[in-house]
Ligand SMILES: Nc1ncnc2c1ncn2[C@@H]1O[C@H](COP(=O)(O)OP(=O)(O)O)[C@@H](O)[C@H]1O
């Protein structure tokens with residue numbers, strides 16, 4: 001009975017299983033495990049604030065044939081697009097992708113060719129690995145510095161009025177001393193209902209650097225469930241940022257293990273939501289070894305009846321002396337109904353560490369509004385200025401200037417459209 | 419022609435009467451000073467004129483350039499040419515002085531039907547005005563008032579005034595927090611703006627500022643009313659005798 005209460009959206013789970021192709025071996029077992037475990041209800045601590053029950057309202061159907069979908073524009077953060085993989089409704093579109101002109105030592109390909117290992121931890125990862133047939137792989141060989149950012153573009157498409165589910169897998173492997181920049185785009189049309197259940201597995205080798213940015217601008221009826229797991233080796237630099245703008249419900253769950261000394265992990269994000277949107281950013285920064293730095297700045301703007309969730313856990317293992325951890329979480333509430341659930345968690349088992357965290361939630365400052373308007377700036381423009389300044393503090397965390405400017409422009413477009 | 423006409427203005431904050439029947443008319447070309455003890459309602463008067471929320475007007479009227487000022491939005495008042503130099507300028511982290519002033523100027527130009535200034539034109543203008551006020555390039559690039567000293571904040575108010583060129587400038591204790599050199603610079607900036615079509619309302623607690631911005635008329639505001647008006651000599655008299663004659667005792 002207990003188990004039952006820990007599950008939700010059973011109708012959705014049943015539909016997923018019924019629609020799944022015949023699977024054998026590990027995949028078949030994975031699907032059976034998912035069917036039994038179901039999806040976590042809000043009684044499960046990690047999902048306390050984010051309710052998947054609404055998935056039950058979807059009528060699932062098969063994803064459309066991607067080859068038949070016309071794509072008008074492919075989003076890019078770059079002035080001239082470089083290498084990229086494009087997926088439509090979860091399926092690889094070679095004709096829209098660009099994988100030529102890559103230096104030797106770089107693999108950028110659709111995952112279909114590779115075997116996808118089964119993943120055990122958590123129902124969504126299990127579901128992804130049981131059903132995932134496609135995805136993106138980027139491997140950069142040791143010592144290689146990839147100059148042009150690589151873009152991974154996921155464009156939604158649905159068939160008729162049925163909702164679709166896809167399970168893309170992303171694998172990023174930056175070998176020792178290598179460097180790369182990856183920009184993920186997840187976009188969709190507002191009218192389309194779909195579920196994108198993404199799993200990303202990232203490894204950054206010794207003294208390697210990865211800049212890993214993600215723009216989530218799904219359609220407003222979409223469910224975006226992403227689970228990123230990152231393993232960092234000694235002296236690695238990992239600079240990651242997620243911007244949540246779209247989706248009816250988006251959960252970006254990112255776990256990073258700092259498994260060597262001298263690692264720098266920058267795990268930040270921003271969101272701007274309205275209506276009934278839910279934006280959930282859940283992170284785990286696991287300091288396993290000494291002398292590492294982690295920095296996390298998550299800020300967002302909440303309008304309408306939207307709700308944001310921030311769960312930021314930092315673990316400092318007994319071994320991880322001289323850890324320097326910083327976490328800041330701030331929310332700007334633009335309406336009476338707007339809500340933030342913030343849960344910072346510090347678990348510190350070492351004694352010689354420096355860890356600080358802060359969380360605030362507030363409204364637009366009335367004195368600042370008055371000051372701007374008293375100089376002739378109309379109310380709306382004044383709000384845009386203040387919201388922009390607020391979000392900027394998070395966007396500044398993005399090291400790549402081009403990407404930062406693009407994300408800022410997208411956030412500004414959100415403000416302008418309100 | 420009268421620029422602003424304040425008639426029998428009553429205002430309350432949280433049900434507490436602060437302004438209790440202010441009458442004041444400023445004609446184009448005139449500089450008026452308001453002096454008065456702390457808590458008299460000087461800042462309240464300036465905020466009510468600028469349109470700040472939280473004040474209830476219970477009686478009276480204000481006409482500005484022929485329009486009913488009290489029914490206008492805050493930004494409409496600014497666009498109509500009203501400018502308040504704040505006693506306590508507000509800090510706005512993350513918004514640069516340049517962006518702020520450019521937005522303000524172009525918003526005001528827009529309501530006047532004028533084309534916006536482009537980035538180059540604007541930069542040229544703001545640099546020239548900043549130089550007049552001995553402000554560095556760094557100050558105009560920094561976030562609005564963030565990390566500014568008290569004097570720098572007041573200079574920044576003067577810069578905004580110089581850029582926006584208001585018809586009526588209300589200066590609320592612009593002298594507070596200024597050393598004598600800064601005071602001279604700011605006063606010079608203000609004097610530059612004096613002209614036959616402009617008016618000024620200089621609020622101050624001390625006579626000192628009026629040595630540099632010489633008023634045409636001086637008023638005494640006490641207990642929410644103008645209790646006495648006179649020429650510039652009134653300021654000197656107040657300096658000598660204090661406000662006790664108006665039935666108020668000042669905390670030191
Ligand atoms: N927000 C407020 N709430 C309550 N009382 C206020 C508020 N603002 C001002 N007051 C009161 O109004 C009176 C006038 O204040 P103010 O206009 O600031 O005076 P002045 O500028 O002449 O020193 C004072 O008694 C002050 O305490």
Ligand SMILES: [Mg+2]
Nearest residue numbers: 460461505591
């Ligand atoms: Mg005052």
